[in-house]
Amino acid sequence: MRKGQYRFVAGFLFVPVALYLIFVIWPYIQTFGYSLTDWKGESQTFKFVGLDNYRALLHDDVFKEAIWHNLLFLVFIPVITILLALFFAFMVNAGGRSKAGGVTGVAGSGFYKIVYFFPQVLSLAILAVLFNAVYRSDGGGLLNGFLIKLHLVDVNNPVEWLNEPNMVLWALMAVVVWHGVGFYLVLFSAAMQSIPRDIYEAALIDGANRSQSFFRITLPLLWETVQTAWVYLGIIAMDMFVLVSSMTSNMGAYGGGPDHGSDVMSTVMMRNFLYFGKSGYACAMGVVMLLLTLVLSVVTLRATRRERIEF
Amino acid sequence: MGSTSAENNGSNGVGRRDLIKRSAALGLIAVPTMSFLSACASGGGDDSSSDDSTKGTTSKSNPFGVKKGSTLDVVVFKGGYGDDYAKAWEANFKTKIGVSSTHTGTQEITGKLQPRFNAGNPPDIVDDSGAQQIKIDVLYKNGQLLDLSPVLDAPAIDDPTKKVRDLLIPGTLDPGVQEGKVVALNYIYTVWGLWYSGKLFKEKGWTPPKTWDEFIAVCQKAKAAGIGGLAHQGKYPYYINVAIMDLIAKKGGIDAVKAIDNLDPKAFVGSAAAQAGVEAIYEVVEKGLLMPGTNGLTHTESQTRWNQYKAAFITCGSWLENEQLKLTPTDFDMKFLPMPLLADSKMPFEAIRAGSGEPFIIPAKAKNLPGAKEFMRHMLSKEWSTLFAKEANSLTILKDGVDSSVTLRPGTQSTVDASKAAGANTFRYLYPDWYSEMDTSIQNASNELMAKRIQPKEWLKRCQAAVDKQAKDPASKKNVHS
Numbered sequence: 001m002r003k004g005q006y007r008f009v010a011g012f013l014f015v016p017v018a019l020y021l022i023f024v025i026w027p028y029i030q031t032f033g034y035s036l037t038d039w040k041g042e043s044q045t046f047k048f049v050g051l052d053n054y055r056a057l058l059h060d061d062v063f064k065e066a067i068w069h070n071l072l073f074l075v076f077i078p079v080i081t082i083l084l085a086l087f088f089a090f091m092v093n094a095g096g097r098s099k100a101g102g103v104t105g106v107a108g109s110g111f112y113k114i115v116y117f118f119p120q121v122l123s124l125a126i127l128a129v130l131f132n133a134v135y136r137s138d139g140g141g142l143l144n145g146f147l148i149k150l151h152l153v154d155v156n157n158p159v160e161w162l163n164e165p166n167m168v169l170w171a172l173m174a175v176v177v178w179h180g181v182g183f184y185l186v187l188f189s190a191a192m193q194s195i196p197r198d199i200y201e202a203a204l205i206d207g208a209n210r211s212q213s214f215f216r217i218t219l220p221l222l223w224e225t226v227q228t229a230w231v232y233l234g235i236i237a238m239d240m241f242v243l244v245s246s247m248t249s250n251m252g253a254y255g256g257g258p259d260h261g262s263d264v265m266s267t268v269m270m271r272n273f274l275y276f277g278k279s280g281y282a283c284a285m286g287v288v289m290l291l292l293t294l295v296l297s298v299v300t301l302r303a304t305r306r307e308r309i310e311f
Numbered sequence: 312m313g314s315t316s317a318e319n320n321g322s323n324g325v326g327r328r329d330l331i332k333r334s335a336a337l338g339l340i341a342v343p344t345m346s347f348l349s350a351c352a353s354g355g356g357d358d359s360s361s362d363d364s365t366k367g368t369t370s371k372s373n374p375f376g377v378k379k380g381s382t383l384d385v386v387v388f389k390g391g392y393g394d395d396y397a398k399a400w401e402a403n404f405k406t407k408i409g410v411s412s413t414h415t416g417t418q419e420i421t422g423k424l425q426p427r428f429n430a431g432n433p434p435d436i437v438d439d440s441g442a443q444q445i446k447i448d449v450l451y452k453n454g455q456l457l458d459l460s461p462v463l464d465a466p467a468i469d470d471p472t473k474k475v476r477d478l479l480i481p482g483t484l485d486p487g488v489q490e491g492k493v494v495a496l497n498y499i500y501t502v503w504g505l506w507y508s509g510k511l512f513k514e515k516g517w518t519p520p521k522t523w524d525e526f527i528a529v530c531q532k533a534k535a536a537g538i539g540g541l542a543h544q545g546k547y548p549y550y551i552n553v554a555i556m557d558l559i560a561k562k563g564g565i566d567a568v569k570a571i572d573n574l575d576p577k578a579f580v581g582s583a584a585a586q587a588g589v590e591a592i593y594e595v596v597e598k599g600l601l602m603p604g605t606n607g608l609t610h611t612e613s614q615t616r617w618n619q620y621k622a623a624f625i626t627c628g629s630w631l632e633n634e635q636l637k638l639t640p641t642d643f644d645m646k647f648l649p650m651p652l653l654a655d656s657k658m659p660f661e662a663i664r665a666g667s668g669e670p671f672i673i674p675a676k677a678k679n680l681p682g683a684k685e686f687m688r689h690m691l692s693k694e695w696s697t698l699f700a701k702e703a704n705s706l707t708i709l710k711d712g713v714d715s716s717v718t719l720r721p722g723t724q725s726t727v728d729a730s731k732a733a734g735a736n737t738f739r740y741l742y743p744d745w746y747s748e749m750d751t752s753i754q755n756a757s758n759e760l761m762a763k764r765i766q767p768k769e770w771l772k773r774c775q776a777a778v779d780k781q782a783k784d785p786a787s788k789k790n791v792h793s
Contacts, residue, residue, distance in 0.1 A: 042428045042445060042453035137545070137607025138616070144604070156599065160607040163545065163762055249546045249607065249758060252751030253442070257546075259759050274421055276748050277449030 028290065034283040041279030053284035063285060066263045067292070069169060073176075073237035073264070074296070078230050081177050085184035085229070086222075088116060090214050092185065093192045094200060113189065116182035124179075128246040131175045135161040135247070162248050165261035172243050172262060176236060184229050191225040192218060227304045234300060238293055241266040252276075265289050366681060374465045374688075375681040379409035383682040384434040386424065388441045389416035391634040392499070392669070396702035397438070400686075400695055407689075410682050420444050428455050433674035435683040439495070440669045446747050447487070447495050447670055452786070456494035457673040462684045463493060468692035475691050482737065483667040483708035486744050490789040496687060497667030498699075500706040502647065502726045503553045503628045504663055509644030509721070511620050519648050521660045523558075523591055526624075526651040530600040533623040539602025541595050542622035543761070544610035548754035551592070551761055553626045557650040557664050559588035560738050564657030572741045572792035574782040579775040587653050589760070589767040596763055606761050610634075618643065628668065632722035633704040645722035647729050662736035663729055667708045745790045752777035 035053055039046040057063060092109040106112075122130070134142040137160040144161075147153040161171045195218065203213045219226075241254075244267050249257030253275040256263035265285065273282035367378035383404070387397040394416030401412040415434070417423055421443045427433050428445070433455065439445055450456050463476035463484070476484065480500060487495035512519065515536060520526040530540025544550040560568045563584025570578040579585045595601060602622040605613050617625040618638050625631075632645055639645060649663045671690070673683045689695050696712035699705070704720055706713060706727070713719075719727065730737075743750040756773035759765040765773070781787055 040449060040453050042425065042450050042455050044429060044431070045454065132609075135607075136604070136612070138602075138604025138612075140612075140616075141604075156603045158604045160545075160604065160762065163607040163758075165764070250548065251755055252747065257548075257755065257758060258762060259755055259764070274425065275446060275449075275751075277446060277452060 031283045031286050031290075034280055035287050037280045039280035039283070040277045041273060042277070046280060049280070053281045054288075056281060057284055057288065062260050062263060063265070063268050065260055066265045066268045069262065070238055070240070070264050070292075072169060073173065073240060074234055076173055077176050077180075077237045078233035080173070081180045081184060081233055082226060082229055084177065084181045085188055086219070086226070088112070088181065089185045089188035089192060090210075090218055093189055094213065094218065113186065116185050118182065119179045120183040122179070124242040125246065127175060127179055128243055131171075132247055135171055137161065137163060162262075163258050165258055168248060168258065168262040172240065172247065175243060175247075176240075180233065180236070184233075187229060188222060188225060191222050195221050223304075227301075230304060231297065231300060234296060235293075238289070238296070239266060240264045241270070245270070265292075371466075371471070373685070375461070375684040377408055377410060377681045377685045381410055381679055381682055383410050383412040383436065383679050383686060384415075384677075385412045385436050385686070386415045386417065386420070386434045387438040388420055388444065388669075389418060390441045391630045392703035392705060396699045399698045399702060400690065403695070403698070404686060404689065408682075408685060410679075410685075418443060428453070428674070431676055433676055435673065435677040435679045436686055437672050437674065438498075438669060439672050444670075447672070448489060448745055448747060450672070451489040451494055455674055455676070456489075457675045457677070457680070457683075459487070459493045459496060459673065459687070462496075462673075462687045465684075465688055468689060468694075475688060478691065478710055479708050480667075480710050482739065485739060486666055486668075486741060487670060488741075489745070491791075495670035495672050496690075497670050498690060498707055499630075499667060499669040499703075500665070500708050500730075501628045501630065501668040502663050502665045502729060504557065504626070504650050504729075505554070505624045505648040506617075506627055506631055506722070507624050507646050507648055508617075508620065509646045510640075510642050511623070512646075513644075517623070519646070520651045523651050523653045527594065527598070527600070529623055530595065531598070534600055538620065539605065539622035540600035540624065542602040542605045542613045542617045542625040544608065544613045544625075544627075545606035545758070545761065546609045548758040548761070550610065550626050551757050552754055553628070553664070554650065555588055555592050555757060556740055558591050558653060559584050560664065560740070561650055561658040561662055562587050562653045562656045565738055567657075568738050568740055569792045571778065572745070572790075574778050574787060576775075576779065576782070578778045579771045582771075584657075585771060585774075586767065589770050591653055593760060593767045593770075596761055601761070606758070614638075624648070629723065629726045630668075630705065632720055636704070645720075645725070647722060647725040649729060649733070658738070659736055661729070661732045661734075662738065663733045664739060665730055665733065665737040666739040741790070741792050746781045746787070749777045749781040752780075 034046075036048060036050060037046040038049050038052075092105040092112055094105065119127075136142070136144065138158050139145055139148055139155055141158070141161075144153060144158040148155050148158065153159055159167075162168050199217055200213060203217055208216065241264065244256060244262050244264050245254040248255035248262040251257050251260060251263065252271060254267040254270045256267045256271070266289070269282045269285040269289070272278045272285065367373070367376045367381075369376035383401075385397060385401060387394045394414075397416065398414060401414055405411045415423070418441055420437070420439055420441060424433065424437065424439075424445060428450070439447065439450070447456070464474050467473050467475045467478050469478065483497060483500065484493050486497050487493050489495075507519065511517075515532070517529050517532060518525075520529050533540045541554075543554070556571075559571075559582075563570075563582065567582060567584040569575075570582060602613070602616065605616075605622070608616070613622075614625060614627070614631065614635050615638050616622060618635055618640065629647065632639070649661055652658075652660045671687065673680070673687065677683050690707075691709055693709065693712055693714065696707040696709040697714040697717060699707055700713040700717050700719075704723060706723065753774050756765065756770050756777075759773075760767070760770045
């Protein structure tokens with residue numbers, strides 16, 4: 001019956017594998033193919049140019065700067081989001097000190113859980129519109145208006161949040177963190193609730209304070225969830241296309257300003273692909289992006305691998 | 312059968328291990344086989360153009376041989392001008408010629424059309440405009456654009472003794488030229504410069520400035536009155552370039568314009584006009600005469616602020632009035648102003664950047680080429696030009712193309728007056744239509760200048776670097792602004 005079983009399994013796998021091959025693997029292969037040509041994007045006539053596009057990429061300062069921006073996002077977005085989410089999740093689930101001696105969240109934790117989740121409901125496009133109003137560069141912006149009222153900012157010299165090279169990346173990062181914390185709070189909350197209460201109670205009896213019970217109990221037992229969160233947030237950090245292209249000042253197309261100060265790999269790629277008509281070159285960028293993402297995923301998974309704790 | 316392992320099947324079939332080996336081998340061949348790849352990706356695109364089913368017999372009134380009962384695929388950018396004008400044309404085309412149209416009005420020109428161009432299945436006529444237009448230079452380089460000379464040399468609808476091109480405002484075909492051929496019909500007549508509110512100026516007792524010193528003086532009075540001097544649409548540095556490049560053109564004359572378009576090694580660095588132009592704009596920045604925050608605003612945000620009397624001037628093209636129609640107070644009295652003059656300028660104050668915008672193209676692989684050509688010929692008739700003026704509040708490139716029954720809004724009327732005063736003193740930069748990448752670099756430098764992060768000297772250097780980089784592309788030799 002082994003053979004029959006094989007066919008049976010293959011039968012089920014056929015459709016998903018075929019879809020995967022057609023819509024994921026085949027485009028990857030095509031992209032690689034196009035990256036070896038001088039394709040201009042609007043017709044099917046092109047010449048084979050070998051590795052010229054990759055060679056040009058080595059000297060493309062805008063793309064190299066964009067890689068750095070993605071790496072910066074890759075470091076800070078997961079770290080800040082996860083730390084905040086962990087802190088809030090801990091406070092919501094085990095941070096309270098009820099008089100009865102049990103382990104509960106701080107007062108009103110059910111309410112907080114729902115409120116923190118609100119931003120996650122918004123789509124990225126709405127988020128961009130919302131934060132464009134927050135960061136607006138004149139007195140009509142929420143932040144500027146507020147700071148002007150407090151006399152912290154001169155009305156004739158408002159802060160151009162998204163037009164300052166030193167500020168624009170952090171401004172974008174704040175949006176992503178604000179958007180993401182609620183989701184990871186819920187994710188971590190779910191994981192925390194599966195940690196048996198008696199472990200906390202035992203720690204309490206032994207006189208552990210909040211930070212001790214967090215670092216000695218919660219964090220080690222949550223490690224796998226944190227690892228998952230890290231991978232998801234890493235994917236977001238490697239992308240950032242929607243926010244950059246719809247919030248930052250225009251470098252011809254797809255945002256990226258000021259002076260390429262917020263360009264990420266995907267915006268540089270799209271600009272070259274459609275706006276400059278250097279589509280083959282853009283495909284080479286796509287291949288580099290794929291490789292970088294693959295390397296980073298492997299590194300992340302290896303680096304965070306720990307012994308699984310059974311409980 | 313139960314115990315027979317797959318590897319031992321021998322000649323009976325393909326074993327599991329064999330299968331894996333073979334598929335791996337297949338994968339290895341597949342990757343480097345370029346012809347195979349391109350064949351699959353081209354998705355049935357072929358080079359044959361118009362098929363026979365759309366070809367009728369030609370006659371004097373039907374120079375392209377349009378076939379009655381055929382259909383036309385029209386795609387129109389639905390932006391500041393809406394798309395009602397195109398629907399009015401299509402209805403008229405159906406009753407007159409007997410060709411019905413499928414109409415698509417959209418802002419996503421690239422998203423909708425890029426796949427169709429690649430598949431060799433483009434529409435018949437396209438208004439390729441807006442933020443998501445497919446750049447004309449890119450389409451041209453891909454061989455997707457029809458040379459429009461047959462349309463332009465055909466007899467005009469209004470006067471069949473003349474060619475279509477003879478009834479157009481001189482110079483309006485130029486921006487649609489790539490390597491010497493007209494491949495895009497820029498249909499709307501546009502003037503660029505400064506705009507102000509007649510009401511605000513009357514109220515404050517300011518006179519519209521004619522020289523740069525007067526301009527600075529008005530800006531200073533505006534600042535004293537608690538509003539900004541100059542507003543611009545900072546998130547899109549395209550707009551401030553209108554001011555900078557106009558100053559350069561008027562100071563240095565048409566030679567300064569040509570130097571930039573023709574990628575002269577002294578277009579910016581070493582050009583006195585370019586230096587004077589950028590230093591003049593920087594004076595506005597340094598003296599704090601910009602509307603506060605304008606560097607980070609989108610076009611709608613800053614134009615609306617200007618409509619709320621928060622700034623004396625704004626830079627824009629003549630689409631401004633229609634774009635701001637709903638947000639402009641009824642007594643605003645929108646007025647156009649040619650760029651004020653720097654000392655010792657080669658052009659007079661009345662000189663303006665004027666020309667055509669909103670490129671209409673006919674794809675070379677359109678299915679109904681005769682229909683598309685006939686449609687374009689009709690666009691350049693007084694009847695259709697008047698339809699456009701009615702629906703979209705703007706002028707077309709047809710000389711005297713609006714029926715006198717249509718009254719124009721104040722801003723549009725002021726552009727008509729300004730063009731009359733300018734006469735032959737009009738100029739137009741062509742580099743943005745030829746060199747997208749160079750244009751982007753110059754815009755980027757201007758954004759840095761306005762934010763005071765670079766000085767005029769550095770701006771000149773960056774712009775020259777962009778020009779020099781473009782000049783290295785051998786294809787750029789074929790574009791000449793003469």
